[in-house]
Amino acid sequence: MEWDKSASMLLEKVPPFVQKTVREKIETLARERGKTLVTEVDVMAAREVFMGKPQNPTVPQRTVAKKPVNNEKLSILKKYTKYFDKEGNPVLYQVKHCRGGEVNCPFLITDSKILSDKLRNKLEELHFTEKLMNKIEGQILPHHTMKLAVSGCPNSCSMPQIKDFGVHAVEPVYVDHDSECIECMKCVETCREDAITIKDGHVSLDKEKCVHCGLCAGVCPTGSIKASEKKYRVMIGGKVGRHPRFALDLLTQADESATLKALGVCADMILSSKTERRFRTLVEQQGIEEIKKKI
Ligand code: SF4
Ligand code: SF4
Ligand code: SF4
Numbered sequence: 643m644e645w646d647k648s649a650s651m652l653l654e655k656v657p658p659f660v661q662k663t664v665r666e667k668i669e670t671l672a673r674e675r676g677k678t679l680v681t682e683v684d685v686m687a688a689r690e691v692f693m694g695k696p697q698n699p700t701v702p703q704r705t706v707a708k709k710p711v712n713n714e715k716l717s718i719l720k721k722y723t724k725y726f727d728k729e730g731n732p733v734l735y736q737v738k739h740c741r742g743g744e745v746n747c748p749f750l751i752t753d754s755k756i757l758s759d760k761l762r763n764k765l766e767e768l769h770f771t772e773k774l775m776n777k778i779e780g781q782i783l784p785h786h787t788m789k790l791a792v793s794g795c796p797n798s799c800s801m802p803q804i805k806d807f808g809v810h811a812v813e814p815v816y817v818d819h820d821s822e823c824i825e826c827m828k829c830v831e832t833c834r835e836d837a838i839t840i841k842d843g844h845v846s847l848d849k850e851k852c853v854h855c856g857l858c859a860g861v862c863p864t865g866s867i868k869a870s871e872k873k874y875r876v877m878i879g880g881k882v883g884r885h886p887r888f889a890l891d892l893l894t895q896a897d898e899s900a901t902l903k904a905l906g907v908c909a910d911m912i913l914s915s916k917t918e919r920r921f922r923t924l925v926e927q928q929g930i931e932e933i934k935k936k937i
Contacts, residue, residue: 643669645680652685664688675743675753676872683756715775715782725787734771735788737762738805742794751811751856752872754792754800757898761790761807764902765909773913785883786918788909796853796875803888804880806921807908809901812894813856814870817845823866829858838867854895874901878908878933879925887922890930893937900937907936 645653649668656664672684716732719725727733743753765771770788778786791800793810802808823843830838837851838858845866859869873895880889892904911924911933925933 643672643678643680646682648682649680649685652682674746675756676751683759687753687756715778715780718781718783719787722784725784732771732775732782734774734782734786735762735765735790737765738789738791738800740793740799742799747794749795749797749855749857751795751813752874754794754809754811757809757811757874757901758790758792760898760902761792761809761905764905768906768909768913770909770913777913778918785920788912788921790905796855802877802880804882804886805889806878806880807905808877808880808889809874812854812873812875813859814854814873814895815847815852815856815859815867816870817847818865818868821865821868824864826863828861828863829867832857832861871897873897876901876904878904878930879922881920881922890925892930892934904937907933 653661653665653668668680668685668688671688672680675684675687677684713720716725719732724736725732725734737758739754739758741747742750743755765788774786774788775782788807789805790807791802791805791809793800793802796810796812798808798810802810823840823845825840825843827840829845830840834855835848835851835853837848839846839848847867854873854875856869856872859867862868874893874897875891876893876896877889878892879887881887893900896904908921911928912921915924
């Protein structure tokens with residue numbers, strides 16, 4: 643397995659006599675998360691698993707708003723601990739992830755914690771909390787904060803469809819016509835969407851029904867159905883409350899870089915808006931097709 647430069651530098655700091663063992667453990671964990679390249683995020687994730695909290699100061703840690711906190715603005719939010727970090731600084735976003743990676747969920751495509759950490763870091767880099775506090779003139783209310791969720795598969799246990807910015811992993815599949823279908827019907831029995839038809843050794847996938855869970859590729863003994871690269875479905879503008887709305891599809895098969903870019907676009911929409919309307923309203927005003935063009 644390949645390592646990127648920053649991950650390799652972190653490994654070099656491990657005492658030489660245990661480097662081989664540590665490398666193997668990190669690679670095993672990275673592989674379990676569906677990775678083919680080890681990054682510093684994988685090193686830190688392994689550190690958390692084996693040693694508790696991250697300790698290396700060279701890896702970016704979550705930072706907090708540096709500006710003096712205007713207590714008046716926060717008096718309503720202060721009733722809820724979830725809007726503050728351990729040091730009592732405001733954090734005007736929440737990022738949830740499903741527990742698939744922790745419990746070895748059989749449906750897991752990609753560990754949602756890894757992406758949720760990156761989304762959190764992105765908002766930190768953008769100084770989202772600080773800028774939002776500066777933008778809002780009166781009381782900051784819970785609905786002003788940005789809600790995000792990441793799920794490790796289309797089952798969407800962290801409910802990304804009702805968040806401002808929701809993501810779930812997908813594993814698109816395709817029929818490999820060079821591989822023989824032996825009509826074992828395992829794929830048909832596995833697919834909950836009734837998206838597969840087998841007739842005379844010919845395999846058909848219904849793209850309208852398929853949710854890209856990747857399960858059929860996992861059970862096919864001949865490789866007639868194969869999995870493609872793992873991706874993310876990105877949805878924006880979901881909400882509950884008086885007028886609940888499901889999030890709209892922004893990207894259906896995005897890589898990590900496009901997903902992070904999409905978050906930057908959405909954060910900018912919130913921070914540059916002259917009003918304090920719900921994000922869903924901003925999405926409807928701009929139009930989802932116009933927002934897609936920015937990514
Ligand atoms: S979203 Fe998928 S991977 Fe995550 S816990 Fe639910 S079923 Fe498992
Ligand atoms: S990827 Fe999932 S939903 Fe799509 S055909 Fe395979 S099992 Fe069915
Ligand atoms: S699991 Fe594979 S071999 Fe079996 S019926 Fe489906 S496509 Fe054919």
